[in-house]
Amino acid sequence: MTEQTTQPADRKFANTLARGLGVLRVFRASDHGLTHAQIADRTGLPKPTISRLTYTLCELGYLSHGARNDRFRLGPAAIVLGSVANVAVGFVDMVSDDMQRLADETGTLALIAVRDGARMMLVRTWRPATAQAIWLEPGHRIPLDASSSGLAFLAALDAERFEALDPDESTRAFRQLGYDQLLGQGFTIAPDTQRYASTVNAVSVPYYAGEFGESVAFTCGATPSELPRDRMEQEVGPALHRLVQELETRSGRPPALSRRG
DSSP, X not given: OOXXXXXXXXXXXXXXXXXXXXXXXXXXTXXXXXXXXXXXXXXXXXXXXXXXXXHHHHHTTSEEOSSTTOOBEEOHHHXXXXXXXHHHOHHHHHHHHHHHHHHHHHTXXXXXXXXXXXXXXXXXXXXXXXXXXXXXXTTOEEETTSSHHHHHHXXXXXXXXXXXXXXXXXXXXXXXXXXXXXXXXXXXXXXXXXXXXTTOEEEEEEXXXXXXXXXXXXXXXXXXXXXXXHHIIIIXXXXXXXXXXXXXXXXXXXXXXXXXX
């Protein structure tokens, strides 16, 4: 599946800029550089277009490659931009130690996901110290309407932004389910019939990030055998809810649902 999404038919929309940024977005933390073919595959753009975009991004310092046949990597300009963004979003560092502790205590992958178009993108993960395998990593994207992260995000999204997504009846029902779950138990769990992957169980809580003007999702996930339904409901969900409540107090942010209106 490619990362490229259909661009809006808007005269103000700069398609070339969007394509260039789309190239930067396909890089993942585990990548050891990407070839033109890999970038083309992930974006869905033709190779000649990718060649022009990578040349421009290299000239501007957002990509780098050492030799003619070397792989492309994020360049110094992209790294600086990411560092500035990381400093600007202070709540991530504020909660980092607590998320690592939660991951260790529950044996789950703790993460923060933000909306990225029609998907939720992982921007930070905390792996339990006992885990051997590499789990989901920053840059990975999951469906907005088929995950607990998306469920928490949609449930807390204000009406105007929700309608801008042009939701169908299924998405409206999904959002209402998340809202009911947050009111009733303080966290969301996607229904088995709507989860994008049967190999992952997850529980999520929204946090209103003023830096983005909308909520992000705090999530804990693991395999169904490691995180069965009763653990999600009785242990991990309540613990994640308490963590987010404490973060709201420390950061002075209102509860996410209060922004929904």
